[in-house]
Amino acid sequence: MSEEFKSLRDELLAAQGQRLELAKYKLVAVAVLGSVAIGAGGAADSTSVPYLIGLIPFVCLYLDIISETKKVQYMAIGSFLSKQEDQSLLAKYERFCAQNREVFYQNYAYKYSTLLISISILLLGLSRLIWQQSPDGLLLVVEITSGLLGVIAALMLDRSTKNRLKRLST
Numbered sequence: 001m002s003e004e005f006k007s008l009r010d011e012l013l014a015a016q017g018q019r020l021e022l023a024k025y026k027l028v029a030v031a032v033l034g035s036v037a038i039g040a041g042g043a044a045d046s047t048s049v050p051y052l053i054g055l056i057p058f059v060c061l062y063l064d065i066i067s068e069t070k071k072v073q074y075m076a077i078g079s080f081l082s083k084q085e086d087q088s089l090l091a092k093y094e095r096f097c098a099q100n101r102e103v104f105y106q107n108y109a110y111k112y113s114t115l116l117i118s119i120s121i122l123l124l125g126l127s128r129l130i131w132q133q134s135p136d137g138l139l140l141v142v143e144i145t146s147g148l149l150g151v152i153a154a155l156m157l158d159r160s161t162k163n164r165l166k167r168l169s170t
Contacts, residue, residue, distance in 0.1 A: 057150025122147025
């Protein structure tokens with residue numbers, strides 16, 4: 001295997017590793033912001049900061065954008081390697097991956113977690129509005145707006161990533 005292929009392979013593995021790290025950061029960020037928002041600290045006198053719940057979809061989206069960029073990066077490398085004419089094992093493997101991508105390349109947990117979180121926050125705000133359970137009108141606006149914007153932005157990011165990946169395959 002040539003030194004160039006090794007370099008590309010290392011870059012591909014690094015991008016995949018960084019994407020896995022981002023998934024961990026996403027989980028931690030949601031847990032921390034959610035627990036602070038509801039006041040679930042360890043101290044008996046811990047207070048909640050309910051408006052922080054509005055940041056959760058945007059933090060998730062930020063991490064998703066970085067993650068999707070890494071995904072496009074390693075898909076581009078894989079696409080490049082699969083189009084090489086040589087018969088190296090790496091080129092053969094990338095051609096195999098390109099032909100069978102939909103079989104094993106499903107990352108539903110990462111992809112739809114932001115959408116699910118945003119929908120949950122939106123529904124929380126709507127339920128409080130419908131059943132008038134919140135005396136704080138600003139909190140309702142924060143929950144409904146951030147949830148709705150999170151849903152829209154997550155769907156737009158998914159569509160954008162699909163378009164970018166489609167351009168790579170041509």
